[in-house]
Amino acid sequence: MTNRTAISLLIYGMVQGVLFGTGILAVVYIPALKTHAALSIPVVIAASVAAAIPLSWKIAPMMRARHQRRMARRREPAGA
Incomplete structure (x- = not known):
């Protein structure tokens, strides 16, 4: 497994949670979506997963890249 794949798997749940939360807030606060919540919520779930x-x-x-930059700064000598 590559590093990119491992990092992607680690952050997938957080990204999916943020997308789901944003979608559910939209369903709750937009009246047109709220009236069709039985359809809107499964759509939000599927869209956030995808x-x-x-x-x-x-x-x-x-x-x-952020981690690599941080590690490079630590390796530099103090006077450089």
Whole structure:
């Protein structure tokens, strides 16, 4: 398993949770969606599960780069 895949799997749940929460808030606060909540909520669930996959795949390299920059700063000598 590559580092990118491992990081993506670790952050998938967090990304999916944020997307789901945002979608549920939209269903609760938008009257048109609230009246059709029996349909809107399953759509939000499916959309958040599906959208979290590419988003976590895109976020993973940014997190890895941030870690690599931090490690490079620690390795630099103090006078450089």
